[in-house]
Amino acid sequence: MKLSRRDLLKAGAFAGAATALPLQRMVSGIDAFSRRMPASKLPTPYSVPFARPKSATPVMSTANKDYFRIDMRATQLEILPGYKTVTYAYNGQVPGPVIRVNQGREAIVRHTNMLPKVHDRLAYEPWTSVHLHGSASLPQYDGYASDITRPGESKDYRYPNFQPARTLWYHDHGVHHTAQNAYQGLVAMYIMSDPLEQALNLPSGEYDVPLHIGDAMFERDGNLLFTLDDASGMWGDVFLVNGRPWPNMQVKRRKYRFRVLNNCISRSLDYRLSNNAPFHVIATDGGLTSEPLEVTHIRHAGAERYEVVIDFSNYTVGTKLQLLNTSPQNNRDYPNMDRIMQFEVTGESFTTLDNNLPPVLNPSSPVMALQESQAVATRAFRFRRIGGAWTINGTTWADVVSSNYQFTLADPLKDSVEIWSLENPSGGWFHPVHIHLVDFQILDRNGAPPQPWERGPKDVVYVGEGEIVRVIMKFEGRGRYMMHCHNLVHEDHDMMGQFNVVDPAQAGDDPMGTLAKPIAQMGPLVP
Amino acid sequence: MTAVVERPTHAGRAVRSTSMDVAIALAALAAIAHLVEAPYHFQWWPASGITFVVIGLLQAAFALSLLRSEPSPRLIQVGIWGTVGVVLLYLVSRTIGIPFSPGVPVHGAKLLPGMPLLPDGDKQVGPVDMLTLVAEVALVVVLLGQLPRRARRRTANGLMWCGLSIWGLAILGALT
Ligand SMILES: [Cu+2]
Numbered sequence: 001m002k003l004s005r006r007d008l009l010k011a012g013a014f015a016g017a018a019t020a021l022p023l024q025r026m027v028s029g030i031d032a033f034s035r036r037m038p039a040s041k042l043p044t045p046y047s048v049p050f051a052r053p054k055s056a057t058p059v060m061s062t063a064n065k066d067y068f069r070i071d072m073r074a075t076q077l078e079i080l081p082g083y084k085t086v087t088y089a090y091n092g093q094v095p096g097p098v099i100r101v102n103q104g105r106e107a108i109v110r111h112t113n114m115l116p117k118v119h120d121r122l123a124y125e126p127w128t129s130v131h132l133h134g135s136a137s138l139p140q141y142d143g144y145a146s147d148i149t150r151p152g153e154s155k156d157y158r159y160p161n162f163q164p165a166r167t168l169w170y171h172d173h174g175v176h177h178t179a180q181n182a183y184q185g186l187v188a189m190y191i192m193s194d195p196l197e198q199a200l201n202l203p204s205g206e207y208d209v210p211l212h213i214g215d216a217m218f219e220r221d222g223n224l225l226f227t228l229d230d231a232s233g234m235w236g237d238v239f240l241v242n243g244r245p246w247p248n249m250q251v252k253r254r255k256y257r258f259r260v261l262n263n264c265i266s267r268s269l270d271y272r273l274s275n276n277a278p279f280h281v282i283a284t285d286g287g288l289t290s291e292p293l294e295v296t297h298i299r300h301a302g303a304e305r306y307e308v309v310i311d312f313s314n315y316t317v318g319t320k321l322q323l324l325n326t327s328p329q330n331n332r333d334y335p336n337m338d339r340i341m342q343f344e345v346t347g348e349s350f351t352t353l354d355n356n357l358p359p360v361l362n363p364s365s366p367v368m369a370l371q372e373s374q375a376v377a378t379r380a381f382r383f384r385r386i387g388g389a390w391t392i393n394g395t396t397w398a399d400v401v402s403s404n405y406q407f408t409l410a411d412p413l414k415d416s417v418e419i420w421s422l423e424n425p426s427g428g429w430f431h432p433v434h435i436h437l438v439d440f441q442i443l444d445r446n447g448a449p450p451q452p453w454e455r456g457p458k459d460v461v462y463v464g465e466g467e468i469v470r471v472i473m474k475f476e477g478r479g480r481y482m483m484h485c486h487n488l489v490h491e492d493h494d495m496m497g498q499f500n501v502v503d504p505a506q507a508g509d510d511p512m513g514t515l516a517k518p519i520a521q522m523g524p525l526v527p
Numbered sequence: 528m529t530a531v532v533e534r535p536t537h538a539g540r541a542v543r544s545t546s547m548d549v550a551i552a553l554a555a556l557a558a559i560a561h562l563v564e565a566p567y568h569f570q571w572w573p574a575s576g577i578t579f580v581v582i583g584l585l586q587a588a589f590a591l592s593l594l595r596s597e598p599s600p601r602l603i604q605v606g607i608w609g610t611v612g613v614v615l616l617y618l619v620s621r622t623i624g625i626p627f628s629p630g631v632p633v634h635g636a637k638l639l640p641g642m643p644l645l646p647d648g649d650k651q652v653g654p655v656d657m658l659t660l661v662a663e664v665a666l667v668v669v670l671l672g673q674l675p676r677r678a679r680r681r682t683a684n685g686l687m688w689c690g691l692s693i694w695g696l697a698i699l700g701a702l703t
Contacts, residue, residue, distance in 0.1 A: 002672050002676075002679075003668075003671065003672045006683070007671065007672075007679060007680070007683040009687075010683040010686055010687035010690075011667070011668045011671055011683055011686050011687075013686070013687045013690035014611075014664070014687065014690035015664045015665075015667075016690065016694075017689075017691070017693035018614045018618065018660065018690070018693065019657075019660060019661060019664060021618065021621065021622065021697060021702060022617075022618070022621055022656065022657060023657065026653070026654070026657050
């Protein structure tokens, strides 16, 4: 080379300018992980007391409607003892307040986005869209990903509550930022009851316990660390049960009903009691099973709900039982991710009035009565990674957006029964597949019967590595609804599409037809 | 700075310097990176996928022409400024964003300007990006050394002004 020192200096001015900015971008990406709080600073498992999410109080109740107001705000909470963490909270709580409703009463919830205009660390605009997961809401109230509420805006959601009793949950579904928003705390339960359930006299009140299981990773200063691991998922190194790290729960010597929701962004669980004692599944995503299903463990993916009854009556006072996790394949594990929480049996007195586990629960669930012979169509959906994108049948939500929300993956007729085959050809990851609007019955997995705990009405199914899961459902309702992977990082990197339930007599409502408004333009919540 | 090492090629044709071998390798590396990444970019936005293919093919053609014969100063100039153009395009894409690239339509399909279609996908800098960028910058410097004296000085000045402008824009906060 014949470059003089002066030439080199001049070329160096260009070389430095061209590489400095990208280099800084790359280093800050790698650097995120190095800010992780060391394991030695995390609390010892079972040292933090258990807590339950508070319930929401209706603003007003009329003869057949309940009105609620939920504000989303950046809120500082103590999650790890001694540290402050900025969360995104529904009404100041993580998980958010439990909304409790009865079948037959409509609920109207005003969701207001009071989040900052830009997330201070992740540099994105936290627009939101609230999905009530498990509800057959109209399309415009279903939390359609692109129907966003931007900071400073508000939207009234209407929930019909005509379905059978179940554990639902509401969580963020805003396009491309669902994972970040839900990770920072925009998740909460919504519990609907009905006369059939009430007549069963199942454990109630303090013995009916919401159990959010989530995971998180923290920075040294106590704030949440969000990493994407090549868009495979967000994998935490701390289990949070109802927002508490590996808590210890004191239980009395009787039966408890736990409503277990895996609200991890990506992680799936396979949990059991430390003594391998059996327990009973009494409900799945869509409500009660026909009878209690005895299991010793549950493989539980994100967004699935399993309600279980655990009986502590045979344990002596002082017994400690742990809820342990054997991580299913393709999760990223860290120390202590093999334990979730602890139950400590106490001698306190209790009521025996609702200390029941009836042998029959809901023997006449319509979805569980569906027969393969009723199906008028069978469709296949392949969940695959192509290049860097997560796709369904080779398409993504970008295809829906660029078609002005017209592109669909399927167009089932209203009130028709179909069989959908959900396929994951990869050995490198699993997909919890969620179909909005419907409850479905799992027919089989790779030709074998569904797992013992899956034999109830479902709306999310674990589609594991190399699995083909067939589900059957009836499309009641009309209009366009989403279907997607519930690994929220996959969903955001676009493993989401929509189907249109077609009613020849009447067009479905437009999911983009009732948009959020600036707060100042909102009328009174209660007319 | 290394001395010019000249050695006969096996075909017995003209001699090629080590620097020219390095330039060929760098151009080929950049070409391969662009072609390999093209399908992914095509998925996001066809225009970007096509741009990747075009850049990759031009870089491959440039590497081939260096391999065939002693390049003219004019071809070297084309190589330098073409590569500078690719580098600048990349810088724009990671900072202010490429004009007309798709955004996320919201509220009845109106576009939110500056919002990438794929979240955090478009402004991230991965190892492949960095490797390609460094190869291209190195290619520019190596090619500069191949120019005759007068042209070399003029080109070095051009590169310097180009670099200073980038620094200036960055300091003014125009590149974020
Ligand atoms: Cu997935």
